[in-house]
Amino acid sequence: MQYGCLKSFGDKGTSDVVLRLRNSEGRPEWFYSHSSVLVSKSRFFADRLSNPGSGSCIEIHCSDSTYDHHVNLLRLLYLPTDSLLDSLDSVQSALAVLRLAIAFCCEDVTNCCIQYLEAVPWEDKEEEQIVKEVSELGPVAMPILARIQPVDLSATKNVFISAVRFATSIGGSCPPFGDELKTSAQEQVEFMLGGDEDTPLVTANDEVKSVVKSGLSQVCSLFENELSSFLLVPDITAETAETRILQCLSDVEWMCNILPKMDLMKDFVCSWGGMSRKILEIVEDKKLDNAMWVLKVKLIEVTGKVLEAVGYGNVILPAPCRVQLLKTWLPYIRKIKPLLDTKADEDTDFPYKMDEDLCQSIEGAIVSLVLALPSNDQADILTDWMKTEQLKYPDLSEAFEVWCYRTKSAKRRLMEGLDRVGNTTISL
Helix, strand or coil, X not given: CCCXXXXXXXXXXXXXXXXXEECCCCCEEEEEECHHHHHHHCHXXXXXXXXXXXXXXXXXXXXXXXXXXXXXXXXXXXXXXXHHHHHCCCHHHHHHHHHHHHHCCCHHHHHHHHHHHHHCCCCHHHHHHHHHHHHHHCHHHHHHHHHHCCCCHHHHHHHHHHHHHHHCCCCCCCCCCHHHHHHXXXXXXXXXXXXXXXXXXXXXXXXXXXXXXXXXXXXHHHHHHHHHHHCCCCCCCCHHHHHHHHHHHHHHHHHHHHHHHHCCHHHHHHHHHHHHHHHHHHHCCHHHCCCCHHHHHHHHHHHHHHHHHHHXXXXXXXXXXXXXXXXXXXXXXXXXXHHHHHHHHHCCCCCCCCCHHHHHHHHHHHHHHHHCCCHHHHHHHHHHHHHCCCCCCCCCHHHHHHHHHHHHHHHHHHHHHHHHHHHHHHHC
16 A cells, blocks of 8 residues: 555644654654555554554654654655655665665565665765675565676676687787777786686686687787888888887787786797797898887897796797797897897986896796707807806806716716616626
């Protein structure tokens, strides 16, 4: 039954029940009500009024902070059910009324508040409060949290795949906001690869790995093509061309950062190794002798991550591949470092340089990589290093000392082995 058109809240002439709200300071206020409305809309009042000794006055204790919300709830009891939603105007008030509606067993108001809170947007602070309140209100209020409930693995996988496709421009970009949306997708992929317990289950999926590998191929191909066409541009200092190349390289670097979290760093190392010669042919062209310094430094940064992955055994490659990686990039690193230092000395505002941390990480990775090669390959690399004028960086003296020690030890072991063989022959 609906009583909104028959009886009005606070109508003394038709009231048969008085509600007295008393706050923590003892300040009372009288509200003229109707038992027919209270009984039909609230089990709490129905129980109280069914008691023969309850009388016609019901006292309700409340605090100053909830006083207005108590009054609001009483007013809502007089509204038709289909008008309740329109009477709510904020998350804060709806949450406060919900708390009271549950306490007073007001089913219609409770359902209305839940429906309202489930549908309206939340601010960050409101979301924190809602999660806290709902956890205290119990199962009846759980539908409010539908938007932040964990999804099943299949849904997570589909979202992840879609984000990777967008982040790597599989299927093409989406102008005019393609770059912005792509960057956002990349950020969300990184977030989804955080330390969640479901992450390994998603990233181990064959379909996910296949899409990620396709994305790697896509970004590497775009970078390689953009770089190849760069030398054909009439004005290599044109900002647009440089921006496109740096954006493509940024995508490549992003892949380099996320693939270790998916145990796919080997795929990146192989892709980088496969296009390294072509990259260096272009960046070492005479047209770029005094240009694109930011590109040259970025290439060193990405190569540093590759050298670390291989040098410290996180990516396992055959010895010939490791030798090729070193022989491809070591001369370039040896060449570019003093050039950057000279530019920085000439111009204190020159922003493109290899900082100390980058230099140390690359040098450490190279030393580790050299020491894991077969002895003859070590000898070739160390010989080449000592023939150059740039002995200072990268400093391979540690690798040279270890190689000398190992060589002497190996020779001594060989001689001792020959002596044992000779002694055995004589004794026979």
